[in-house]
Amino acid sequence: MMCGTDQAPEPGGEQDTDATDAMFTSLLEDSAEELYEQAPCGYLSTLMDGTIAKINTTLLEWLGLDRSRVVGRMRFTDLLTVGGKLYHETHFAPLLQMKGEVSGIALDIKGATGERMPVLVTSKVKVSEDSEPLLIRTTVFDARDRRAYEAELLRARRAAEEARRQAETDRERLQEALAVLQQSLLPAQLPTVPGLEAASYYHTASPDLLGGDFYDLFPLDTGRWAFFLGDVCGKGPQAAAVTSLTRYTLRAAALHDADPVTVLSTLNTVLHERYTRGDTRYCTAIFGVLEPGGDHVGVHLASGGHPSALIQRADGTADYLPTPGGMLIGVLPQVQFTAARTRLSPGDTLLLYTDGLTEARTGPGRELYGDDALRAFTAGQPPSGPQALITALTGLLARFGDGLDDDTALLAFGVPAPLAVAVHTPVSET
Structure with missing residues (x-):
């Protein structure tokens, strides 16, 4: 018996294939x-x-x-x-x-x-x-969705632009208000003191922040004048509040007892009691008394943690008036301050400054400008009085550029040198 495999015949043969192709074509067309x-x-x-x-x-x-x-x-x-x-x-x-x-x-x-x-x-x-x-x-x-999206983007951009313009306007107003407030913490102009020349300058490192540097010159009694210059820690409204309190306290204390150590001690007590809890605030300051006498002016001052005053003499030399050991004002309940005395003769200038000047960064290495450089600079200037020295220092600050990142206050006093008498020598006839 022979064995084999039965196969079912393909139904329709070529006819079915043609029908399938026709249907597929019809489906494609549809x-x-x-x-x-x-x-x-x-x-x-x-x-x-x-x-x-x-x-x-x-x-x-x-x-x-x-x-x-x-x-x-x-x-x-x-x-x-x-x-x-x-x-x-x-x-x-x-x-x-x-x-x-x-x-x-x-x-x-x-x-x-x-x-x-x-x-x-x-x-x-x-x-x-x-x-x-x-x-x-x-x-x-x-493109309706796209147009709506573009319209929203345009609206958002216009809103952002308006917000930017409003922010610029608000910033300008804030700067104007800060400038007014800053000026209220400084004398509008220094008073005229008989027999004495005075000059000042204030550099604001940031127009958006209130600085903590301050100075003043005001009369006492019987021809004496008081002055001070200092630096409150920090910036902004809090520093401005401390500055205002400091200026008021120094003025009030000086009218009661103008002894420099006593005045600074009073200020220390006020700041320590006011800011003894939580937000500690302190400052550095020099307070002094000017007492004109004949052709000179006596200076009695005390320092609380502040850079020493610098004196430019009429002979062109310059050196610091030592006030070592003065402590920060407002940190401790009991402090000691260092006092010093000197005399300004005709042609001499006493310079007070805040540490923004000596702590400016200079040179490729961004090194501190420092006390020695300031003394050398001052000695290199002609002894032409306080205003000439302040003008020279103003130019120096400008040359620091972005290396000057702190507010800087300058205050100078001096006894005018006598005017040189021009002698006319007739030319002999030949």
Whole structure:
């Protein structure tokens, strides 16, 4: 007996294969037509004069128009707004004619009821085998979400710009207010003292912050004058409050008892009691008394943790008036201050300054300017009085540039040198 494998015959043979191919082709045609009509974007084909020859359902629904009213009856430009037509004529159509295609152009189309719809349009000219233009195929993308997004971006940018302008305005007003407040913490101008020349300068490191440097010159009794210069720790409103309290206390204490050590001790008591809890505040200061006498001025001063005063003598030399050991003001309940006396003769100048000057950063190594450099600079200036010395120091501060990152106050006193008498020597006749 012979064994074999039975195989079922293929039903239909070539006839079934032909039917399957026909069905597949039909499905493809139906799918292509459906994709065209129900695509998420609009499609239309126009003749070269712009007459609409074919348009899909999606675009008709956007427009709210019937196909019978559009195909063969309307041109592409009839779908556009007035502005869109103008842009099409001046830019879109010439560019399409020159390049054969245009991509992603923003236009507005109008619906049957006149509503506007932002769209992005891409058009391409179809040409024959002989390179003759046959028709224009156009794709229209809904740009409403994009337009809304762009509008939101524009609104946000305008809001940000307005906020920036408002911030600039507020900053200018703040700087004006700070400048006014800063000036209220300093004398508007130094008083005139008989037999004495005085000059001052204040450098603000940041116009956005109140500085803590302060100085003053005011009369006492029987021809005596009191002065002070100092530096409150920190910046801003808190430092300004301490500065105001310090200036008031120094003035009031000096009118009661002008002894420099006593005045600074009173200030120490006030600051320590006021800021003894939590937010500790302190300052450095020099307080002194000027007592004119004949052709000279006696100086009696005391220092509390402040850089020593510098004296430029009439002979061109310069040196510090030592006040070692003076303690910070306001830190401890009981402190000791260092007093010193000197005499200013004609041509001598006494210079007081805050540490913004000596702690400025200079040179490639950003080193501290320092006391020695200040003494050498002062000795290098002609002994022409307080105003000349302050002017020279003002120029020095400007040359520091961004190396000067702290407020700096300068105060100078001096006895004017007698004017030189010009002697006229007649020229002998020959």
